[in-house]
Amino acid sequence: MAKIIRVNLNDLSIKTEPVPERYTMLGGRGLTSTIIYNEVNPTTHPLSEGNKLVFAPGVLTGTIAPSSGRLSVGAKSPLTGGIKESNVGGTAARKMANLGIKAIVVEGKAKNNKFILKISSEGFEFLPAEEIWGLGNYLTAEQLQQRFGNKVCILSIGQAGTNQMATATIAATDMEGRPCRHAGRGGLGAVMGSKGLKAIIIDDNQAKETLLDLKDKDGFNTVARDWSKSLVELRKALTAYGTAITVNVTNAIGGLPTRNFSRGNYEGADKINGTALAERIKVNGGKTGHACSPGCVIRCSNIYVEPDGAYVTSGLEYETICLLGSNCEIDDLDAIARFDYLCDDFGLDTMEIGAAIAVAMEGAVLEFGDSAKVDALIREIGNATVLGRILGQGAVVTGRVFNVERVPAVKGQSVASYDPRVFKGTGVSYATTPMGGDHSVGNLLPGRFGVDHTKAEGQVEASRLIQLCSTVQDTMGLCNFTGCDLPSMEIIAQLLSKAKGTEVKSADVMKIGQEILLKELKFNQLAGFTSMDDKLPAFFKTEKLAPTNLVFDVSDEELEKIFNFS
Amino acid sequence: MAKIIRVNLNDLSIKTEPVPERYTMLGGRGLTSTIIYNEVNPTTHPLSEGNKLVFAPGVLTGTIAPSSGRLSVGAKSPLTGGIKESNVGGTAARKMANLGIKAIVVEGKAKNNKFILKISSEGFEFLPAEEIWGLGNYLTAEQLQQRFGNKVCILSIGQAGTNQMATATIAATDMEGRPCRHAGRGGLGAVMGSKGLKAIIIDDNQAKETLLDLKDKDGFNTVARDWSKSLVELRKALTAYGTAITVNVTNAIGGLPTRNFSRGNYEGADKINGTALAERIKVNGGKTGHACSPGCVIRCSNIYVEPDGAYVTSGLEYETICLLGSNCEIDDLDAIARFDYLCDDFGLDTMEIGAAIAVAMEGAVLEFGDSAKVDALIREIGNATVLGRILGQGAVVTGRVFNVERVPAVKGQSVASYDPRVFKGTGVSYATTPMGGDHSVGNLLPGRFGVDHTKAEGQVEASRLIQLCSTVQDTMGLCNFTGCDLPSMEIIAQLLSKAKGTEVKSADVMKIGQEILLKELKFNQLAGFTSMDDKLPAFFKTEKLAPTNLVFDVSDEELEKIFNFS
Numbered sequence A, B: 001m002a003k004i005i006r007v008n009l010n011d012l013s014i015k016t017e018p019v020p021e022r023y024t025m026l027g028g029r030g031l032t033s034t035i036i037y038n039e040v041n042p043t044t045h046p047l048s049e050g051n052k053l054v055f056a057p058g059v060l061t062g063t064i065a066p067s068s069g070r071l072s073v074g075a076k077s078p079l080t081g082g083i084k085e086s087n088v089g090g091t092a093a094r095k096m097a098n099l100g101i102k103a104i105v106v107e108g109k110a111k112n113n114k115f116i117l118k119i120s121s122e123g124f125e126f127l128p129a130e131e132i133w134g135l136g137n138y139l140t141a142e143q144l145q146q147r148f149g150n151k152v153c154i155l156s157i158g159q160a161g162t163n164q165m166a167t168a169t170i171a172a173t174d175m176e177g178r179p180c181r182h183a184g185r186g187g188l189g190a191v192m193g194s195k196g197l198k199a200i201i202i203d204d205n206q207a208k209e210t211l212l213d214l215k216d217k218d219g220f221n222t223v224a225r226d227w228s229k230s231l232v233e234l235r236k237a238l239t240a241y242g243t244a245i246t247v248n249v250t251n252a253i254g255g256l257p258t259r260n261f262s263r264g265n266y267e268g269a270d271k272i273n274g275t276a277l278a279e280r281i282k283v284n285g286g287k288t289g290h291a292c293s294p295g296c297v298i299r300c301s302n303i304y305v306e307p308d309g310a311y312v313t314s315g316l317e318y319e320t321i322c323l324l325g326s327n328c329e330i331d332d333l334d335a336i337a338r339f340d341y342l343c344d345d346f347g348l349d350t351m352e353i354g355a356a357i358a359v360a361m362e363g364a365v366l367e368f369g370d371s372a373k374v375d376a377l378i379r380e381i382g383n384a385t386v387l388g389r390i391l392g393q394g395a396v397v398t399g400r401v402f403n404v405e406r407v408p409a410v411k412g413q414s415v416a417s418y419d420p421r422v423f424k425g426t427g428v429s430y431a432t433t434p435m436g437g438d439h440s441v442g443n444l445l446p447g448r449f450g451v452d453h454t455k456a457e458g459q460v461e462a463s464r465l466i467q468l469c470s471t472v473q474d475t476m477g478l479c480n481f482t483g484c485d486l487p488s489m490e491i492i493a494q495l496l497s498k499a500k501g502t503e504v505k506s507a508d509v510m511k512i513g514q515e516i517l518l519k520e521l522k523f524n525q526l527a528g529f530t531s532m533d534d535k536l537p538a539f540f541k542t543e544k545l546a547p548t549n550l551v552f553d554v555s556d557e558e559l560e561k562i563f564n565f566s
Helices: A028-039 A092-098 A137-148 A188-194 A217-234 A236-241 A243-252 A274-284 A318-323 A333-346 A350-362 A371-382 A386-392 A395-401 A424-432 A459-476 A486-500 A506-527 A538-542 A556-560 B028-039 B092-098 B137-148 B188-194 B217-234 B236-241 B243-252 B274-284 B318-323 B333-346 B350-362 B371-382 B386-392 B395-401 B424-432 B459-476 B486-500 B506-527 B538-542 B556-560
Strands: A003-008 A013-018 A053-057 A071-076 A083-088 A101-107 A115-120 A123-128 A153-156 A170-172 A181-183 A197-203 A287-290 A301-305 A311-314 B003-008 B013-018 B053-057 B071-076 B083-088 B101-107 B115-120 B123-128 B153-156 B170-172 B181-183 B197-203 B287-290 B301-305 B311-314
Touching (some): A003 A123, A013 A123, A028 A053, A028 A083, A028 A101, A028 A459, A053 A188, A071 A092, A071 A188, A092 A197, A101 A115, A170 A188, A217 A236, A217 A486, A236 A243, A236 A287, A243 A318, A274 A287, A274 A301, A311 A333, A318 A350, A333 A350, A333 A371, A350 A371, A350 A386, A350 A395, A371 A386, A386 B386, A424 A459, A459 A486, A459 A506, A486 A506, B003 B123, B028 B053, B028 B071, B028 B083, B028 B459, B028 B506, B071 B092, B083 B170, B083 B506, B092 B101, B092 B153, B101 B115, B137 B153, B170 B188, B188 B197, B217 B236, B217 B486, B236 B243, B236 B287, B243 B274, B243 B318, B274 B301, B274 B333, B311 B333, B318 B350, B333 B350, B333 B371, B350 B371, B350 B386, B350 B395, B386 B395, B424 B459, B424 B556, B486 B506
Parallel strands (some): A003 A101, A115 A197, B003 B101, B115 B197
Antiparallel strands (some): A003 A013, A071 A083, A083 A181, A115 A123, B003 B013, B053 B071, B053 B101, B115 B123, B170 B181, B301 B311
């Protein structure tokens, strides 16, 4: 029987609850956002005991649906002050599904002591965490694996999380047991740290439960297998080069963030693009085509090693490469890979940190291109020096302290590696999503939905559609690369039809997405957000971006209409 | 002929404009807020060239109306992000009135060079400021007085202003030529710094203009003299002990901010109260009963000296004594006087800095009561070290960086030295004024308007009334101590009647206040403020304040109704 585990750090209670009927078709973001919406006061301080931290595998997690192993983490965000979902690969979601756990809801706040939560088919318990509280994610994982075996999955926070920084992530171990997959955005690691929870150990040894009952299992599996096969074909380039393949695209069309979003192309782009990355990995003996979670058919991850084969980091991705690379005018992949390792170990969002460092560069704290100083600065953040604490609170606070006007952030969160002046649809998503300056909620690459990415026309409609699709995918536990579009919604409807034994239409699926989005928007409204918060920073609208000389010109009036669904 | 001087740092143009008819009954806050409302885009970045900085003497400045020499400074605030007026004593307002200058409007932003603006009856000119750009206010004033004579008034910014910190003030020299009077709140010094303007020299030698035409001069002067006489009687205690006399009141009723607003009384209160201050000044040979501006009949200022008679600071006031004293658990008046000097010299708001330091103390950056560290920390702010830059952005940024939840601020600005759990009407003013957590807009001491200060009942009505009265006073150029109440509105109406030669009723006067408040509220609304911003921090509502165990319990619904004038 699927269940919800509710743990409270105030009194160390652990309760198992049946899944309410109304939650059965929810999972992932749909479930985390619904629980936060239902149970957290929108004006609660994000680091107070009133906030809750929710972990939920997707509706399809545990089935053979392709790349359906993502885990959603939700809370009120200390970075944005709004509702937040951030999802992550690794093995956690699958193991939770194997244990029949629909969600873990973490409540309250430990008074003095620090804790680990251990979850297995034998039960649930708190263990003391004092000895590992100050460790980075890599040592944390290593020590817990030594104690509990290397087959457990570990969700943990590094020093950024224990120091409650608003850029702190929650790490999930991958199939090799490394804590290199991160629920990166929105500072959810700080929420975990505020509660006094260092790690969750998920042991699915002997566990054989499922979350989704399959009425027509064969039918379901046939649809899932066909989808997998087509995705393997469609995503070959991602498998070969990883997400870094996008560097060439964004650079060519002039939307690659360079020098704190002051240019759209970068002279060092060839040194950090997908080809360069794959080549470097091949020469040094690393791995491309690496799956970040069980059942992934796209395998866009990689393992980056030194020339002697020693491990550097895993899952060196496009966003990290650009925000800590081109945006800081650094073209040294080895250096960027080390930054990635450091951020993963301290538990820092590489995107927000990259954006904050570039803002600090513009504020003359360090020079653009100085990779030795960036390395030192990331260590300062991890070690919570005074300077480190500033950047550890993200790009907006960094801009406030160093008086930098050009801060590329929405609702307190930095935008991603697609300049919104060129990727106008993605700009609409940054501006309007309840998640803050986020691309994963609705990234509109050239040609999506037949809209010209450089024109204002049609972007609001395109963003609305992709935001709905992506909300559905995040609810299903599916990776965005399975396709944020109507055909993928159709396949999801087929899968749900086979699972339930009654017809589910793609319109029904879209309706789920809409209901979730509306709850998230309502939460933010009650937290104090207005349409004034649904805007890009002024410089995107006034400063022409070289070399295209485009500005973001989707009107405020259009942005305000995006979620008028009726 | 009264005129408006419009200077633009973009092209160094200086224009003289006649006063538009609709501005004739406006001055001070009424005029600064109207000009900002009419001319500044509410979404402009406060430190960008689109912001304007307006200086305006009051409607009554230059007449013999008592204590009518206050200068209003207005802009969009870098601290609150909303409209701001901060007013100051000293000789500037009177000298501007003598020159017939209704307002100075500073626009644009110097590209590379830095400037001084010199104003006299002979004309207006920009002078280079490079040599004094990095100096504190005291050396700035000294050097400019050596050059331009010691009778000029100097408005200047210290290092906090040139570094564009959101706690930066604008200093005005007093009758002794010392830059010890400050337009303290809202970071207006940063706006001046952002424009590349270091100082304004006002030379009224030979000037004999007036701002307000007196149709019935004798009648006006009779009313003014009677008012002066009654104020001399009524404010004897303020004259004798200064504003520090309030320490005993707030401490006795349990509303004196102590240890970052965690207690309402302070064991060291006897060492920092009005008696202690007057005694210390008397023993050392300083001065009480000192007037901060020409024509002041209340004379609540003082000159604080060392035992050898050497000058320490002037105008050591209640807010400074409490926010840098009891709120930091420091009971050493000499130390607080030195903090005051340092803040005045660097050009820092003693209130915001006191609040920020106490927040840093709660965040374990330094210990409560450590006055040597406070001294060092203020110097770090002035010298713009990394740590100094954090505190230099105010209490909210300090709380963000050091993860302190208990930040006593509204709309980004720290509240004053009246705990709103005990002074509930003042709490309503903090929450609802368009100015941020400000007391000067509507401070409700015990017994005001017959309302029990500890009860929720009647506070919203009392705050509305006093906010209207205080808007009027700030518009007239009157010190708040002339009485923020209906009788003083009646006297103002009489004065305006005599001046205009037609009957002005106190209802007309109140109407002026209402119109100004509504413009300020509208500006903030267009800047993105909502009723969610009209609230006190949660801890004031949930944490009982010892020793009274009161919480702030005026409901949100009541707060929202405060400015429904119709």
